[in-house]
Amino acid sequence: MADRRSPSLKDVARTAGVSVTTVSRMLNGSLQLPDETRLRIEAAIRSLDYQPNPHARRLSRGRSDTIGLVVPDIANPFFAMLVASVEEEADRRGMALTLYATLNRPGRELSYLRRIEDNHVDGLIFITNHADDGNLGRAINRTGRVVLVDEDVPDARAPRLFCDNEMGGYLAGAHLAENGHRHVLFAGQGDRMLSAHRRYAGLEHALREAFGARAELTRYEGEYTIEFGRAAARRFLDEGCPATAIFASSDEIAIGVIEVFRDRGIVVPRDVSVIGFDDVGPLHLFAPAITAVRQPVRQIGRRALELLLDTSWQALDPTMPEELLPIELVVRNSVAPPAEQPVQREPQQRRTT
Numbered sequence: 001m002a003d004r005r006s007p008s009l010k011d012v013a014r015t016a017g018v019s020v021t022t023v024s025r026m027l028n029g030s031l032q033l034p035d036e037t038r039l040r041i042e043a044a045i046r047s048l049d050y051q052p053n054p055h056a057r058r059l060s061r062g063r064s065d066t067i068g069l070v071v072p073d074i075a076n077p078f079f080a081m082l083v084a085s086v087e088e089e090a091d092r093r094g095m096a097l098t099l100y101a102t103l104n105r106p107g108r109e110l111s112y113l114r115r116i117e118d119n120h121v122d123g124l125i126f127i128t129n130h131a132d133d134g135n136l137g138r139a140i141n142r143t144g145r146v147v148l149v150d151e152d153v154p155d156a157r158a159p160r161l162f163c164d165n166e167m168g169g170y171l172a173g174a175h176l177a178e179n180g181h182r183h184v185l186f187a188g189q190g191d192r193m194l195s196a197h198r199r200y201a202g203l204e205h206a207l208r209e210a211f212g213a214r215a216e217l218t219r220y221e222g223e224y225t226i227e228f229g230r231a232a233a234r235r236f237l238d239e240g241c242p243a244t245a246i247f248a249s250s251d252e253i254a255i256g257v258i259e260v261f262r263d264r265g266i267v268v269p270r271d272v273s274v275i276g277f278d279d280v281g282p283l284h285l286f287a288p289a290i291t292a293v294r295q296p297v298r299q300i301g302r303r304a305l306e307l308l309l310d311t312s313w314q315a316l317d318p319t320m321p322e323e324l325l326p327i328e329l330v331v332r333n334s335v336a337p338p339a340e341q342p343v344q345r346e347p348q349q350r351r352t353t
Contacts (some may be wrong), residue, residue: 009050018037026093028065042092065122066122067122068099068121069086069100070128072129073103073129082127089305098121100112106136109128110139113140116144124145124146125308129224131193137156144158147159149162160321162324162325163324163326165199167202169203170205171293175331176245177211179335181245181273181335182207182211182216182244185219186203187219187257188200188221188224188247189221189249199249199277200217203217224252225256228256229252229255233261241272245275246274248276251278255281268288269288275334277292279294288333289332289333289334290334291332303323
């Protein structure tokens with residue numbers, strides 16, 4: 001008995017009641033369909049157990065059907081969730097995803113951009129976490145087919161997809177102001193990073209709006225890491241607690257701050273209020289649960305892939321206007337009115353092993 005013929009693209013189209021071209025364009029990501037049509041095609045693919053022939057698709061289209069995702073650090077919960085969302089969307093479209101972790105090193109970033117020139121991937125969703133010296137922008141402009149996500153590369157001609165960082169800073173500042181905090185510490189990266197610049201600007205706007213010249217901001221600059229959060233908390237305590245609240249501009253920084261405060265006997269929010277940013281880590285499990293600005297990480301991942309596959313942006317003005325996704329403030333229990341008395345630091349407990 002002859003082997004059963006594998007289902008073809010025509011079989012899927014016939015079962016779904018659409019044209020072969022419609023199925024093909026949906027699978028390669030070049031056509032957005034109404035949900036009812038898309039779901040009908042997906043149901044036909046599942047019922048027939050249709051498996052696209054990647055080799056044939058590459059030959060016919062001159063493409064690899066593979067996109068790359070460049071992230072600084074897959075151990076960071078924010079980037080891990082972003083990777084998962086892009087992977088889900090790529091799988092839905094019948095595409096492969098290749099993940100590149102740069103360790104936030106410029107040399108590795110440049111080498112991964114060359115994957116486009118060598119036709120290993122059709123394009124890159126690109127996330128950097130450091131300021132560019134110009135080399136990265138030039139490489140992006142040379143290779144094309146790049147979408148910048150989360151952080152900017154100022155001279156790059158590429159679509160940009162960010163969350164509304166300035167609004168995030170404003171919401172954090174407004175919440176602190178409502179609770180009476182006019183002196184706030186901002187712990188995060190410096191102004192050369194667009195995300196940090198905008199978060200600080202939003203925070204300052206809200207505090208000035210509430211308190212005018214009486215608002216006071218202190219700034220500690222460092223990476224979006226737990227290690228920097230710990231260092232910032234130790235410095236904060238060593239300098240005599242120069243603020244009544246801390247805006248930690250990433251989950252990782254907030255976690256590092258809380259760790260040191262716990263070890264030094266500082267009670268949140270009785271002694272110091274804390275707000276985080278991202279809200280992808282387990283901030284709700286802390287005692288107290290940490291208030292945070294939440295980024296729409298899964299939406300960012302899905303939209304980034306849509307932008308990469310939508311070639312219409314290539315005809316846009318070289319300035320490439322950016323797209324901002326909305327954020328929200330998730331209020332929990334880590335913010336309260338400032339303590340009337342100065343913080344009394346308890347002796348650090350000696351740990352035994």
